[in-house]
Amino acid sequence: MRVLVQEAPFDLAEETARFAKGEGGSGAIVTFTGVVRDNDAGTLSAMEIEHYPGMTEKALREIAQQAVTRFELQDALVIHRYGRLVPGEQIMMVATAARHRRHAFEAAEFLMDYLKSRAPFWKREITAEGEAWVAAKDEDEAALERW
Amino acid sequence: MRVLVQEAPFDLAEETARFAKGEGGSGAIVTFTGVVRDNDAGTLSAMEIEHYPGMTEKALREIAQQAVTRFELQDALVIHRYGRLVPGEQIMMVATAARHRRHAFEAAEFLMDYLKSRAPFWKREITAEGEAWVAAKDEDEAALERW
Amino acid sequence: MDVLYFAWVRERIGLPRERVESTAATVAELVEELRGREERYEMAFSDLSALRVAVDQELTDFDAPLQGAREVAFFPPMTGG
């Protein structure tokens, strides 16, 4: 299990290769990568991500450990960035390895649903029109009820 | 959209990086990678994959196109190998890019469910005890009913 | 038309493809003709529920018409992924 919270970009290809190499014959590997998306008006200049140093690592580790236990994962990876990111940059990734594809998929969705609403990150959008904190969505909270 | 049917190994890291680079601000990227898994007894020496040249490419292309339309994907990738593979080798991968993570996840699962039962591949396991064709599972056929 | 066999269907019949002259109107009729040939065909086609069929590289069922078909393939349920 590997959990990284960092300001620097990560290398998706390298992380994916490393994870696949170490997965130990699990059969199924799922990755999810989040990318900063421009807004509909095309005016997003940056996304600033604030976090809670100390608690973030702890929360991510707990979420990843829950996923490993619940979905019988061989391995799990979580990388989440903070700081100032521009459209097109990768914000975060998760990877899961399991013997059965359904478990690998479910675990990755579980990780994402929990990261969205239970890991102490806050996003702020900087646009041509001004700056604003991204509001949490009711649907993100509702997504946790599946698990 | 990219569909590859090949005997040679593919480079997961390179394919993932290439896909992520071309995803055009979609926000969410999901990949699934299938790896040859040893059997429980640890006696699998190889997995031989037979396919139907011509129909395979056509079927994969149709399945990928359906996923793109149905889940509003920005892009989709399917790579599937045939021939003789040993435990630990990567058999196949799919990648999906969408604006919303749920769509990217669902599309990858849709692709996998259809690849399992609707793409003309047949697996044969070569073990210390002998050789046998892998039987299709009822649950794989049932999985299609979700869609 | 060309008739193709894959996986254990190919093994039972003993060849991957052959040219078949037939006036069968449907896949089912073609299967009946083949079964009448030799025991290895009878063995391969003994349980149609264990078989799948594609006509001109499209999955279809045993009721499918063969008019104009160039290629018919028989194989067990697929195990991709």
Next chain:
Amino acid sequence: MDVLYFAWVRERIGLPRERVESTAATVAELVEELRGREERYEMAFSDLSALRVAVDQELTDFDAPLQGAREVAFFPPMTGG
């Protein structure tokens, strides 16, 4: 104890963390003390349903006891991923 503020809670209060001497038994009591201080606290804590709280880096609720707590953090609902 240390009290931390994140995102717009930090902006409204005007600082990221401060040392607070308090005998509040619960998070809710601590919030009441802070609201009584200045208008910027009153503004930050006006709608508790829009806030989340962590005690010693564990998410909890406003009824949580503060006995032995070293660090309390207030912030809006999280938006990770």
